[in-house]
Amino acid sequence: MEKVKFEFEVTNQEFINILFDNLEEKIKLIEKELNVKLSLYGNGIKIIGNKNYSSATYNLLIELYELYKKDGNISEQQVRYLIDMIKKGKNGISKTLLDYIICTTSRGKPIKPKTLGQKQYLDYILSNDIVFGVGPAGTGKTYLAMAMAIRAFKNNEVDRIILTRPAVEAGESLGFLPGDLQEKIDPYLRPIYDALFEILGYEQYLKLVEKGLIEVAPLAYMRGRTLDNAYVVLDEAQNTTNEQMKMFLTRIGYGSKAIITGDITQIDLPRGKKSGLKNASNILRNIDGIAFMDFESTDIVRHPLVQKIINAYEKFELKENKNGNINK
Numbered sequence: 001m002e003k004v005k006f007e008f009e010v011t012n013q014e015f016i017n018i019l020f021d022n023l024e025e026k027i028k029l030i031e032k033e034l035n036v037k038l039s040l041y042g043n044g045i046k047i048i049g050n051k052n053y054s055s056a057t058y059n060l061l062i063e064l065y066e067l068y069k070k071d072g073n074i075s076e077q078q079v080r081y082l083i084d085m086i087k088k089g090k091n092g093i094s095k096t097l098l099d100y101i102i103c104t105t106s107r108g109k110p111i112k113p114k115t116l117g118q119k120q121y122l123d124y125i126l127s128n129d130i131v132f133g134v135g136p137a138g139t140g141k142t143y144l145a146m147a148m149a150i151r152a153f154k155n156n157e158v159d160r161i162i163l164t165r166p167a168v169e170a171g172e173s174l175g176f177l178p179g180d181l182q183e184k185i186d187p188y189l190r191p192i193y194d195a196l197f198e199i200l201g202y203e204q205y206l207k208l209v210e211k212g213l214i215e216v217a218p219l220a221y222m223r224g225r226t227l228d229n230a231y232v233v234l235d236e237a238q239n240t241t242n243e244q245m246k247m248f249l250t251r252i253g254y255g256s257k258a259i260i261t262g263d264i265t266q267i268d269l270p271r272g273k274k275s276g277l278k279n280a281s282n283i284l285r286n287i288d289g290i291a292f293m294d295f296e297s298t299d300i301v302r303h304p305l306v307q308k309i310i311n312a313y314e315k316f317e318l319k320e321n322k323n324g325n326i327n328k
Contacts, residue, residue: 006047006054008061015068016040026079030057033083060086066094077301081115084298090116102144103151106201111147117299118144124291125259130252132237133261134281135295136310138302141261142235146195148259149231153213158231158255160212163192165235166219166244189216192235219244228253237262237277239269245276265313 010016019026020040027038036049036057045061047054063082067074085093097119102111113119118140124131125148133141149161186193193216196205208214219240234240234248237260245260252258262277269275284290297314300307 003048004051004054006058007041007043008045008047008058010044010061010065012065012068015065016045018068018074019045019064026074026076029076029079030060030083033080034060034086056086059091063091063094066098070094070098077114081298081301085116102147103154103199105199106204111144111199113144114140114301115299117293117295118301121293121295122148124293125257128289128291129256130249130258130290131260132277132281132284132290132292133259133295134264134277134292136263136265136297136300138300138306139295140299140301141295142191142233143195145233145235145259145261146192147199149233150199152231152257158257159229160215160231161208162215162217162222162227162230162232163189163196163235164217164219164222164233164248165189165192166237166239189218192216192233219248222248222251225251226253227251227256229255230257232256232258234258234260235262238264238267238275240276241269241273242276242279245280249280265310265317 030036031038034049034053034057036047036053038057039046039048047057047061049057060082063086064074064079067078082093093116096116097113100112100119100122102113102122104110113122117135121131121133121141121144125145133139133145135141146161146163149158149163152158153161196214196216200208205214209216219234230253232252237245239262240248248260249258260277260280264275264278264281267275267278281292285292297307297310300310
């Protein structure tokens with residue numbers, strides 16, 4: 001196929017340096033994924049490749065420049081994600097994501113969606129009282145839910161925040177852990193603590209906990225309560241039983257919002273126990289006021305290998321399931 005040349009004109013040297021720095025890794029990534037050759041010329045970046053790929057690369061550079069103008073930097077994750085979206089024919093993504101800021105961390109860093117899936121998740125949270133965020137590790141399900149909870153609390157939309165998760169882990173038992181009940185439970189809640197410390201800061205977190213405005217507790221502590229005017233986040237919901245999930249969902253009171261997050265590929269329940277998250281997904285999907293966000297591997301914002309690992313496992317499990325059905 002005949003190669004064509006596109007020229008992306010940009011005079012901002014810092015933007016060019018960001019793309020071509022660190023042994024030109026970002027440029028090499030673009031060249032490999034979009035099958036083009038990029039080089040510098042007097043007024044910007046020259047693109048050489050077949051017409052479709054060169055045009056796609058030109059659109060990609062537009063998106064990346066929008067990111068740079070807003071944030072002053074471009075990460076490898078952003079480059080990879082935008083390449084995936086450009087390949088699917090989606091443009092104008094950067095402006096959609098950049099204009100949405102949830103809140104800022106204790107260090108002043110803005111928290112905002114990094115993928116269209118994350119943006120859809122936030123839209124669901126704003127427009128529904130109960131939202132399920134279901135998907136693989138690294139998609140920001142829990143972190144974004146807590147950021148939204150903190151924003152609602154700061155805006156006086158709710159009186160308190162309650163964060164909970166079942167104390168279930170693979171191959172471990174609470175009885176064998178040292179310390180009193182709270183000390184036994186704390187390791188299971190550590191991911192929630194880490195996110196709270198980053199968003200609020202340690203001192204602010206302690207003040208709110210002392211006042212009873214933030215509660216971090218195992219799911220068993222929710223039984224028998226009515227949670228009014230609260231933002232409630234249930235994490236690791238794939239490890240709830242059907243009974244626990246029903247118990248949790250029926251705790252929700254007036255003026256409250258509940259976010260339930262989990263990954264149905266990482267269920268640690270004892271053999272024979274069915275996941276309450278999987279069951280709820282089948283039962284509740286068509287109820288008004290309840291939304292389900294099904295994250296995909298393209299929404300993963302961790303190390304790029306995480307996405308490849310999850311895709312590999314999905315292919316393996318699909319193959320195993322097919323073979324199992326054939327052998328039955």
